[in-house]
Amino acid sequence: MFCNSCYSKERLMASAIRFLSADAINKSNSGHPGMPLGMADVATILFSKFIKLSPNNPHWFDRDRFVLSAGHGSMLLYSLMYLLGYKDIGIEDIKNFRQLGAKTAGHPEYGHLDGIDMTTGPLGQGISSAVGMALAERILASKYSEDVCNHYTYVIAGDGCLMEGISEEAISLAGHLKLNKLIVFWDNNNITIDGNVTASSSTDQIKRFEANGWNTINIDGHNYRQIEKAIKKAQKSDRPTLIACKTTIGFGAPGKCGTSKCHGSPLGIEETEAMRKKLGWTSSPFEIPEGILKDWRQAGSRSEDAYHAWEKRAKAKGKEFADIISGKLPENWDKTLEELKVSAIKDQIKVATRKSSQMCLDAIVPNIPQIVGGSADLAASNLTLSKVSKTITSADYNGNNIMYGIREHAMGAIMNGLSLHGGIIPFGGTFFVFSDYMRPSIRLASLMGIRVIYVLTHDSIGVGEDGPTHQPIEHLASYRCMPNLLTFRPCDVVETAEAWQIALETDNKPSILALTRQNLPLLRTSSEENLTLKGGYILSGDAQKRQATIIATGSEVSLAMEAKACLAAEGIEVAVVSMPCCELFDAQPEPYRQEVLGSAPRIAVEAGAKFGWERYVGCDGDIIGMDGFGASGPAEELYKYFGITVEEIVDSVKNSIK
């Protein structure tokens, strides 16, 4: 079974993982033992002989990254963290697995424990975000030298991760960019929840990875010598490496191994006792023999000296490097943005907000070394290139623009990886409607609470001729209901700049910028205060005298302003509330919200689904928006056809104050 006696120590160390995992899952009566048992040997070799980390300095910027893409195997990670000696996890945490409030959640949750490099569970996300981490490493190494950034990114992925389409997008880009320090272990156990992989797939994964420019190695995942040799070989590759590890799911559990029975259910006491006999493990649950724990703790401290040497080199790099490590923006980074706002008001700049966004990028990208942008093959439409953009290639990683290709989902996941790695603030563009393709990654960014910025242009029926497949309708509502995400829809250059300021300064949430294809007038008259920070505010009108309040966002704010002028000519006073970010408005104190919304009748206007606007206009307020999908035709005609016009707003106000 094992290649030779040289690895007797590792065999015991692997058993420690196996029993911690099986016993914790038994105790919680919930969890996935199959993977921790199957991959314990690979993990033992990787973590005891190769991986660079420091439990005493868990946030070491140059540590190797480890992503458990098959996140259901969380007990593998928790066992490792405990055994290696991370300070924030004790045996009680292991015993508390999957209990409310425990750091040891059902799936690894970023922020719960220092050793968790990302939240995983939704399959395919881990391997794809790892591409972002490996890319971040190369970008920063080429920018600040390998003296301070020079590490591997390791992944354990299961069959599910490889079957998910996002993995194809990600490995294709990883191969293209020759991310040779990315090493993926594929837990090749031929088992999924519904049975054998071969029941639903005949794909030759080795050939597929090779088609995508990867180095591949086939090994027996329970043969320590092969594992060690494979990692050594992978580390020297000029391409990313897939190590296909032929394993037995639930290895060691005599009655259940090799079947889907041990994938997602506890082994049970009886089967675990049988495993104890089989593997010669005499300790009680949650007890690790002193010698084995010592071996693990020694493995955990292997890189202490390397850490301290790195720390010195990093300090010598000075302030910019210290800042990018801590995620701090340079001082006065937004001075140029403030200037842009002032000049936009002065010159009454009338451009599409996608263009406003590009003007912001021109203003800030030169100031912020961390920014790395990109687009999913729509750079010229999303206007994501600034005047200092330089595209990253496999020949030169020292750039600030990524050509993601037509791979929205991988873009979303890779941005998560870039952000999680640290040292980089990623933004990426696509058409707003196609953000659906990366929604699982946006959700994960929200759940992790990380700084990722989505530049989503062509944000309504204003798209025009491309028609309903390209016109977002429900998208604004569908993001506003997602927790911990900021959805901005600015109305002019000033609000766009304000949104960029907030998105960049918010380091615990991702942000969406929904931007127009079509030109919009400049509406703001002052830029002294960042009003977008309040989410919504009275843009125009007398709060006391108003007979109605029109609430609008983005391109519809100018319609509201025109309606206000028409109504004023008829002696009707209204206030226009611009609401660039509902989430920030909802977070304001009640009196402020009341002051803005007022007690006069309210009308909401947005060229999107009406759903959700009742929050501000109530059951009886009028909502001017969309009830169905869009259509193909010139944008101005569509606005008329769907009744999102100044005339409709005027009529609505008149009706509401009758």
Added chain:
Amino acid sequence: MFCNSCYSKERLMASAIRFLSADAINKSNSGHPGMPLGMADVATILFSKFIKLSPNNPHWFDRDRFVLSAGHGSMLLYSLMYLLGYKDIGIEDIKNFRQLGAKTAGHPEYGHLDGIDMTTGPLGQGISSAVGMALAERILASKYSEDVCNHYTYVIAGDGCLMEGISEEAISLAGHLKLNKLIVFWDNNNITIDGNVTASSSTDQIKRFEANGWNTINIDGHNYRQIEKAIKKAQKSDRPTLIACKTTIGFGAPGKCGTSKCHGSPLGIEETEAMRKKLGWTSSPFEIPEGILKDWRQAGSRSEDAYHAWEKRAKAKGKEFADIISGKLPENWDKTLEELKVSAIKDQIKVATRKSSQMCLDAIVPNIPQIVGGSADLAASNLTLSKVSKTITSADYNGNNIMYGIREHAMGAIMNGLSLHGGIIPFGGTFFVFSDYMRPSIRLASLMGIRVIYVLTHDSIGVGEDGPTHQPIEHLASYRCMPNLLTFRPCDVVETAEAWQIALETDNKPSILALTRQNLPLLRTSSEENLTLKGGYILSGDAQKRQATIIATGSEVSLAMEAKACLAAEGIEVAVVSMPCCELFDAQPEPYRQEVLGSAPRIAVEAGAKFGWERYVGCDGDIIGMDGFGASGPAEELYKYFGITVEEIVDSVKNSIK
């Protein structure tokens, strides 16, 4: 340039496509000429020599299917339809390209023209749904014989389609199922919007398709002889075939061909004139020389005899085959469902709604030959297998269950293809939270208005220990805002059966069934009327005497009923409204809605995002729901932790009536 003079007729026929396309795009001053020009030669050979269709009988069930996966090249399809002689498209429609109300929308829209087999535009969807069409063909052929179902499915796909991850999921399953009558032409022009494909991809697509079990052929896409030979060869393959067509984007346009300049912008008059000279085309815009039009019309009528022969054979098949073609359900198909409801009430069956759903499947699948279900590797969790389920394999297509593998996105697209093909009513399961992975396909089903049923289980924090990555929060709201989609969240066996009845009878909309993991009591006391059809109704309480109305869905309806009992004990009368489908409720007449919701204070209860409930409770009503993501822990503890409890409802009612 062209292999020899044998193809001079085809050269002219291809020119007809090129000039109709270029001139229409010039006229509308919007559109994508690059693809129609680049693929005109392939399309000419395919449509004039191979494809089986009848413009006089466009809905011929056994016609070859054609999917323009690169939907931006819509003018290729419109040109073909016009030239082949489809009755519902005239030259005026071509001239009206991309105008409001035109059948010739920016991207092909299913239902606009008889020759459009599906809506395309969002990349990767077409090739993936085509897998569903090709699978439908094999299923029906094996069920009703090749006498009546025996056709090819052809696809034109671009680089974008192949880069999207969904294509990997779909081609992997197509290869596994050996769908040998699926033939994909890859417009291999090395151009994307942002430049050369090689700037963002180094993937060897041929090798990748081979890794997925495909037959591959490499040709010059402007060489008629090679095109013809390749199609003949593909038709004989025992596997699906990729024909990689090396083409020049914008072929014929001397100044712009071969560059991204001609991808998405009109050529302009000058360049089009230069193309006229280069290709020797002397006709004015929108004029097709009589001889060439005649050749095309002859090509269009090639299969008339085959159609009539098929019609006879189909008639001989009898009523079941006629019904499945027309999408009709068998008479009394739901008698067994009605019986299930009655016995559920009698026996007070307390099961999870996912289990209720399986009981429905047991009742109906034996009655409905069209039903083909499946799951994305969660059959045992989604409970999508009925007692008569039989899994479809490459050795035996005559089944009614598809093992989709861990491929939610392809499942969504394949179900679209199964439904579009006709003869099949597809349903498919995954965890509700992972429906995000197939959201672009759900949107497309909604936009096309087709019957697809999503069985989405584990629909709230009731998921428990798997934690926030597996707990849907914003999902109900995010689907309720999507147009033309029904989102059901039933509260017991009776409502689940009612939802299944509606979903199956609604042939112009897809339906989501959001179902619990945990058991729920039986709440309905009668099943005579399908109350779910009204979307929401008073489940319990006196409409006149009520002091408050509690509105709830799914698993929270039983909490509302318990709260009602507690309140009654204190002398407070409330009504409980069960709201299994907001979309259907919103479609009821105003008086009914008022009658149900009443004028007493309203409280909404749902273990999901609060967003959107203001529609029913107004700005001031209380909403008991989620403000953030879930957590890992036992389900009952989570309900308490997040305050979704009987006590909270009772308190809320008391506060609201103060």
